Amino acid sequence: MSFSxxxxxxxxxxxxxxxxGLGALGLSVIFxxxxxxxxxxGEIMVLGMxxxxxxxxxxxxxxxxxxxxxxxxxxxxxxxxxxxLINKLIGRPEHMQFILLAGVAMMLVNLMLMLFGxxxxxxxxxxxxxxFELGPLVLDKVRVYAALAAVLVAGGLSLFFSRTRLGKTIxxxxxxxxxxxxxxxxxxxxxxxxxxxxxxTAGIAGCLLTLMVDVRxxxxxxxxxxxxxxxxxxxxxxxxxxxLGGLLIGVSEAFAGFLLLPSMKSMFSYGLLILILLLRxxxxxxxxx
Amino acid sequence: xxxxxxxxxxxxxxxxxxxxxxxxxxxLAALLLVPTVADSYFLSVLxxxxxxxxxxxxxxxxxxxxxxxxxxxxxxxxxxAYSAAALFVHFxxxxxxxxxxxxxxxxxxxxxxxxxxxxxxxxxxxxALLTIAFAELTRIGFSHISWLGGAGGLFLPVSQRVNxxxxxxxxxxxxxxxxxxxxxLAALLLxxxxxGRRIGYYWQAIREDQEAAQALGIDVFRYKLAAVLIxxxxxxxxxxxxxxFYNNLFPEQIxxxxxxxxxxxxxxxxxxxxxxxxxxxxxxxxxxxxLLTWSLDRAGINxxxxxxxxxxxxxxxxxxFLPDGIWPPLAxxxxxTRASSDPVRSSEP
Numbered sequence: 001m002s003f004s005x006x007x008x009x010x011x012x013x014x015x016x017x018x019x020x021g022l023g024a025l026g027l028s029v030i031f032x033x034x035x036x037x038x039x040x041x042g043e044i045m046v047l048g049m050x051x052x053x054x055x056x057x058x059x060x061x062x063x064x065x066x067x068x069x070x071x072x073x074x075x076x077x078x079x080x081x082x083x084x085l086i087n088k089l090i091g092r093p094e095h096m097q098f099i100l101l102a103g104v105a106m107m108l109v110n111l112m113l114m115l116f117g118x119x120x121x122x123x124x125x126x127x128x129x130x131x132f133e134l135g136p137l138v139l140d141k142v143r144v145y146a147a148l149a150a151v152l153v154a155g156g157l158s159l160f161f162s163r164t165r166l167g168k169t170i171x172x173x174x175x176x177x178x179x180x181x182x183x184x185x186x187x188x189x190x191x192x193x194x195x196x197x198x199x200x201t202a203g204i205a206g207c208l209l210t211l212m213v214d215v216r217x218x219x220x221x222x223x224x225x226x227x228x229x230x231x232x233x234x235x236x237x238x239x240x241x242x243x244l245g246g247l248l249i250g251v252s253e254a255f256a257g258f259l260l261l262p263s264m265k266s267m268f269s270y271g272l273l274i275l276i277l278l279l280r281x282x283x284x285x286x287x288x289x
Numbered sequence: 290x291x292x293x294x295x296x297x298x299x300x301x302x303x304x305x306x307x308x309x310x311x312x313x314x315x316x317l318a319a320l321l322l323v324p325t326v327a328d329s330y331f332l333s334v335l336x337x338x339x340x341x342x343x344x345x346x347x348x349x350x351x352x353x354x355x356x357x358x359x360x361x362x363x364x365x366x367x368x369x370a371y372s373a374a375a376l377f378v379h380f381x382x383x384x385x386x387x388x389x390x391x392x393x394x395x396x397x398x399x400x401x402x403x404x405x406x407x408x409x410x411x412x413x414x415x416x417a418l419l420t421i422a423f424a425e426l427t428r429i430g431f432s433h434i435s436w437l438g439g440a441g442g443l444f445l446p447v448s449q450r451v452n453x454x455x456x457x458x459x460x461x462x463x464x465x466x467x468x469x470x471x472x473x474l475a476a477l478l479l480x481x482x483x484x485g486r487r488i489g490y491y492w493q494a495i496r497e498d499q500e501a502a503q504a505l506g507i508d509v510f511r512y513k514l515a516a517v518l519i520x521x522x523x524x525x526x527x528x529x530x531x532x533x534f535y536n537n538l539f540p541e542q543i544x545x546x547x548x549x550x551x552x553x554x555x556x557x558x559x560x561x562x563x564x565x566x567x568x569x570x571x572x573x574x575x576x577x578x579x580l581l582t583w584s585l586d587r588a589g590i591n592x593x594x595x596x597x598x599x600x601x602x603x604x605x606x607x608x609x610f611l612p613d614g615i616w617p618p619l620a621x622x623x624x625x626t627r628a629s630s631d632p633v634r635s636s637e638p
Contacts, residue, residue: 037414088609095358098414099557100608102360102550106601113594217594221546225425228418263440264433270426277419278409 008138009258010251015143017250019208021243022150023223024230025157026201028242031231033174033194035094036086039101042223043108044199048074048206049215050116056123056210063123064149067207071200078199082192090188105224112217120214128211146208153204157197158239170194222266229273248272304564309625320470324463332462336534338575339469340527345555345567346476347523352553353562354480354489355516356496358413361402361420363548364427365395365521369528370538371431374443377533379436384458388529392522398423399521403514421546428544438538445536458533465534472530473568476523481564483519492516496562547597554600557607560614569616574603 027041038044051070052063061069081104089097130141161167173180173190180187213219226249234245249269256265305313324332344366351357372394373387402423406416432440453460458468483489491512494502503509532538542548558573559566578596585595607614620626 037418085605085609092612094414095352095417096608096612098358098360098417099553100605103601103604103608106547106550106604107598108601110594110598110601114592114598118593225421225546228421232415232418261433264429267426267429270422270429273422274405274419274426277411277415277422278405 007136009254011137011139012143013251013254014247015139015147015250016212016254017247018147018150018243019205019212019246020226020230020250021234021246022154022208023202023205024227024234024246025154025239025242026198026205027227028231028234028236028239029157029201030195030198031236032238033170034082034086034191036097036101036195037094037228038195038198039098039224040105040108041198041202041227042225043105043112043220044074044078044202045206045209045223045227046112046215046217046220047077047108048203049210049213049219050112051203052207052210053121053123053215056125062125063207063210064145067149067204070203070207074203075196075200077196079192079196081199082195083188086195087188087191090191105220109217109220112220116217118217120216122214123210125211140212142211146211149208150205153201154239154243157201161239166193226266226269229269232273233276304626306624306627308623309620312623312625317474324466329462332466334575334579336462336466336469338571339466339473339568340530340534341552341555341575342568342571343469343473343476343530344524344527344552345559345570346473346480347520347527348552349556349562349567350480350483350523351516351520353556353566354484354496355492355513356499357513357516358417359420359517359520360417360546360549360553361422361424362520362524362552363544363546364398364420364424365524366528366531366548366552367424367427367431367538367540367543368395368398369525370532370543371437371443371528372525373529374445374532374538375437377445378443383456384529384533385456388526391525391529395521395525395528396518398427399517400514403517407510407513421549424544424546424549428540431540431544440540442537442539444538445532447536465530469530469534472526477564477568479523484564488512488515551600554604556614557604558615560616563614563616565620566614566616570614573615574600577603 023041023045026044027038030036030038030041048070051073052061052066055061055066055069056063085100085104086097089100125142127141127145132139132141132144159167161171169180169185170190170193173185173187177187180190209215230245230249231242232245233248234241234243249272252268252272253265256268320335323335327335344362347365348359348362351359369388369391372391373384376382376387376390377384402420405411406419411419431437437443453464455464455468458465483492491502491507494505494507495509495512499509528543531543555570555574556567557570559568559570578600581596581599585592611618617626
């Protein structure tokens, strides 16, 4: 076995990791503000993937072009989920919210199983097999586009939270829920907005993921766990942390898939998760509380 | 308020009224007589029901009594199942010896998770994630151990299903039914006994307020760890039963996250932290699932996922509308338990 890893493997890991990171970003936003661990996050991502797949099949839309549409629909879905269900549990023990979302996840994954069947579906784009060559690097076009889009959306989110009035209001609400109530902010509404934003982000990540991975319902729990791993590694509630965590997981999986068996690559990630939970539970970039 | 009701329970054991005991007796008699009238399908449904109720009871020790959320209990099911199955397949050692190895291996895994988690102060949802991570790690690991069949599965030789050989756990569906019935009752008794002991009180104190429990001088680490060990070992016994009942083990199924979620369904429906909740929840959920399967069959619809979809919906509805479960309010309403005698998990912070 050779231990020299071709640079393309690393580059592929980086590009894939950015898309993972975007998905995890949604999870991180929701946790950071609503303090809910979204057990259904991967399910929402796969809903986004099916959205992209359906739009590609029936409208001939490229997943990149489908992303805004999918995001809008999932924003509404996430908003309704928070308004209708999760807001009812504010102030209850956190494990009840966790279990509630596990129930929602169970419903979503089986709904998709009923609607689309268990088989994997691929979304084909014209440039699926094209690549860019940069010296020794050979980069798949799809991965480059997906990663660029992920960085753009992440940048947009970051601007939203740092520059806009609404973004700042949401952050205020995240920093101090009681204080936000005292100054008259409509906390349940802000929570619903945040869950919508998180879901929309997950949906966009899902759309981008269809460029690289076949979609199947049972991908959802895997993505949920992957999201947990990434945000915990990067630090729950930290936006840059989520992207960094995504990069780290993407690269480590690419390494593990190259050096070991591909089927063992997620063992790496779970090992990393356990280490981080034990040694630095606030994550690499998270603030210790 | 919930602390008070917990105390009341521990003094009252199961907290059943005379009427409650009569209903319990009728229920038990009916269960004992079922194999004389039921067909094999009905029996297999009941066996699965009791299996999940048993596992729920085991999970309840950790979450319901001691307040430690595990979403990786499939780990202990799988370790128990694989330990006993490996002894049987490779060395011809029967399940009654294998069950000890299964309990030992599961307890060791539980000890690893507990010691790491509690020593490093991994709490609440993070602790739940830790349990998931260990279960997933094991799932992937077992898929690559060829000695245990790998991803292709480990199969136990099925010799016969006619003569009952209790020592080898080989026999008719009725035999397996009685075995799981006895296990379920034993788990119920064990839990009742534990709740009435010092350890039961300490667990509930830790569950309600860990800091306060610590301040009172309770060795929180030790008692939380005890809950994990007992729960893991009990769960492993269920795993051994699974191995010899189904005769095939796949890492993808037995260690799966969805199995871990299924294990907690009965408890949530019945009532987390209650003695009869897990069993009662099973008798609510399974008939619901069977009714659904039956109606879909009648309608000529075969959609995989429909049952699980409804189960997910039930889970959501319970959390929103009946966070304490169905059993505590129902039992009180019917006069089966004394007022505020079941240690209902507090749903208020």
